[in-house]
Amino acid sequence: MMARAALAENPSPIYCLHEIVHNESVVQGLVRSGLRFVEDIGDVPDGAMMLISAHGTSPAIREEAEARHLRLMDATCPFVAAAHERIRENHARGKRTAIVGESSHAEVLGYLGEPGACLPEDVKPGEVTGLVVQTTLDAGAHEGVCTATRDRQNAVKSFVMTHRGEANVGVVVVGSPKSANTGRLAEIAERAGARVWRIGAAEDIKAFDFSGIDIMGVTSGASTPEEQFRSALTGLLKLAVT
Numbered sequence: 001m002m003a004r005a006a007l008a009e010n011p012s013p014i015y016c017l018h019e020i021v022h023n024e025s026v027v028q029g030l031v032r033s034g035l036r037f038v039e040d041i042g043d044v045p046d047g048a049m050m051l052i053s054a055h056g057t058s059p060a061i062r063e064e065a066e067a068r069h070l071r072l073m074d075a076t077c078p079f080v081a082a083a084h085e086r087i088r089e090n091h092a093r094g095k096r097t098a099i100v101g102e103s104s105h106a107e108v109l110g111y112l113g114e115p116g117a118c119l120p121e122d123v124k125p126g127e128v129t130g131l132v133v134q135t136t137l138d139a140g141a142h143e144g145v146c147t148a149t150r151d152r153q154n155a156v157k158s159f160v161m162t163h164r165g166e167a168n169v170g171v172v173v174v175g176s177p178k179s180a181n182t183g184r185l186a187e188i189a190e191r192a193g194a195r196v197w198r199i200g201a202a203e204d205i206k207a208f209d210f211s212g213i214d215i216m217g218v219t220s221g222a223s224t225p226e227e228q229f230r231s232a233l234t235g236l237l238k239l240a241v242t
Contacts, residue, residue: 003020003075007030007034014034014036014049014073015036015043015048015049015051016050017041018053018106019037019053020053021053021054022179023223023225024200035051041065048070049071050072051074052072052073054076055105056077057110057113058110059115077135079135083132084110084114086132087111087115087132088114088115090129095116096118096127097117097118097129097131098129100120100131100133101134103119105134107134107135117132148222149184152221153184153188156185156217156219159217160217161192163215164192164193167214168215169195169213169215171194171196172199172216172217172218172236173196173221174219174221174224174229174233176223177200181221182223185219189217194217202235204232218232
């Protein structure tokens with residue numbers, strides 16, 4: 001990860017605008033290593049090193065960073081970066097871009113900072129606009145969702161629909177409650193007909209009652225570290241044999 005490499009190579013404090021990903025264990029580990037998370041660029045000292053999170057940011061933030069001589073490291077997700085470019089291309093052609101997503105999410109706020117970007121409710125009747133969707137939305141409803149998110153969503157839906165006619169199906173979703181893509185997985189599994197549990201850590205498993213479940217699936221959000229997923233899976237397997 002770019003943040004860990006930067007912390008290893010730079011002795012000075014490094015700041016990150018917003019949480020780099022919505023996962024508490026990742027964020028806490030980086031804080032212990034010296035990364036400082038801020039919600040406002042005004043909290044970053046002039047000339048300091050600042051990491052842009054995977055959710056990207058607006059042109060105005062980048063301009064302010066340049067004016068204050070901040071040393072930027074860009075960890076923007078490639079899918080998010082491509083969406084920003086699409087908005088700029090639409091604007092150059094004289095066309096606005098409607099942004100579909102959670103209006104308070106950092107990714108969406110970054111898009112809305114681009115010239116010509118607007119919320120769907122601001123589109124005038126009959127107006128032809130471009131469309132950009134938040135990368136963690138339901139892949140079944142929108143184009144533009146990142147491949148890691150789309151593949152997990154499709155796998156969860158397929159698993160539940162394959163087994164729900166012959167068994168009581170459960171799905172455990174491992175990841176942060178703050179994570180949009182993790183939440184979407186839970187919603188998709190539930191809509192498909194499964195009982196769903198969301199857990200952030202292996203110890204959470206003890207609090208849940210899995211009685212009546214014949215077959216259980218385990219998945220995780222795209223922002224969930226592999227070690228967190230494996231720890232939760234090990235906990236479930238231990239529970240199954242006791």
